[in-house]
Amino acid sequence: MRAAMEQQGTCEVIYRDEQLVAINKPSGLLVHRSPIDRHETRFALQQVRDQLGQRVYPVHRLDKPTSGVLLFGLSPDSARALSAQFADRSVGKEYLAVLRGHCPEAGCIDYPLREESDRMALGGPASGGPAPRSPSQPRSPQQALTRYRRLATVEIPVAVERYPQTRYCLVSLRPETGRRHQLRRHMKHLGYPVIGDAKYGKGVHNRFFQARYDCHRLLLACVALELVHPSTGLPLRLAAALDEPFWRVLRAFGWQARVPAGLEPGRTNPKG
Numbered sequence: 001m002r003a004a005m006e007q008q009g010t011c012e013v014i015y016r017d018e019q020l021v022a023i024n025k026p027s028g029l030l031v032h033r034s035p036i037d038r039h040e041t042r043f044a045l046q047q048v049r050d051q052l053g054q055r056v057y058p059v060h061r062l063d064k065p066t067s068g069v070l071l072f073g074l075s076p077d078s079a080r081a082l083s084a085q086f087a088d089r090s091v092g093k094e095y096l097a098v099l100r101g102h103c104p105e106a107g108c109i110d111y112p113l114r115e116e117s118d119r120m121a122l123g124g125p126a127s128g129g130p131a132p133r134s135p136s137q138p139r140s141p142q143q144a145l146t147r148y149r150r151l152a153t154v155e156i157p158v159a160v161e162r163y164p165q166t167r168y169c170l171v172s173l174r175p176e177t178g179r180r181h182q183l184r185r186h187m188k189h190l191g192y193p194v195i196g197d198a199k200y201g202k203g204v205h206n207r208f209f210q211a212r213y214d215c216h217r218l219l220l221a222c223v224a225l226e227l228v229h230p231s232t233g234l235p236l237r238l239a240a241a242l243d244e245p246f247w248r249v250l251r252a253f254g255w256q257a258r259v260p261a262g263l264e265p266g267r268t269n270p271k272g
Contacts, residue, residue, distance in 0.1 A: 024240035068222030081230035092226035098219035099192040112141035152258040
């Protein structure tokens with residue numbers, strides 16, 4: 001179903017009311033036009049606008065290769081209210097990732113990250129993102145905090161590198177700040193890069209997953225956002241199912257029961 005929607009240029013809507021809309025962004029789709037991929041012609045912002053027949057206002061971002069919950073306001077006021085929650089770190093964010101190696105059972109990565117430039121990055125009060133920075137301005141490291149919990153491990157009898165066995169693990173990641181590429185950079189810093197990460201990962205493992213599991217994507221997905229509705233003031237949990245390539249890896253490693261309930265492909269706004 002999701003593949004057919006992508007071919008039609010539409011996005012899976014997981015929640016919509018008069019104030020906001022949330023979609024399950026597929027891996028490989030940019031949120032908005034950006035110099036990081038000048039030849040790209042498909043953008044989530046444009047697709048959702050055309051799909052709903054009205055303007056939408058982005059309030060946060062997901063990297064192009066990351067899938068999962070992506071939220072838009074349906075008016076400038078609702079976008080500002082939602083952006084304020086992201087800015088004051090009151091939004092709960094949960095990601096799932098497959099890592100190379102067996103990371104510790106749980107921990108907190110407190111490692112400042114230097115800002116990576118993107119001239120088209122979200123900015124201004126409606127987005128909650130950083131204001132555009134002049135190329136001449138120095139970039140100093142910014143606080144970045146990620147909490148992680150290991151959900152499952154596997155060791156397979158395949159020599160992907162120099163050892164006769166190879167280890168991988170499934171983790172739940174909860175970023176408390178929103179730096180660019182934060183989770184991918186923090187996992188690399190910890191020594192357990194995300195599988196499928198062409199920029200911060202290891203190509204030999206990425207190619208192994210492509211050949212063995214037919215998985216050609218970054219194995220990082222935002223599976224849930226927890227926030228306060230800008231109009232009602234009530235708690236709102238938005239969840240997004242995993243796609244078939246991600247689920248195929250979980251199934252190959254016997255990890256289906258180790259993820260929150262309802263994340264199998266085809267589920268719309270699963271309950272955690």
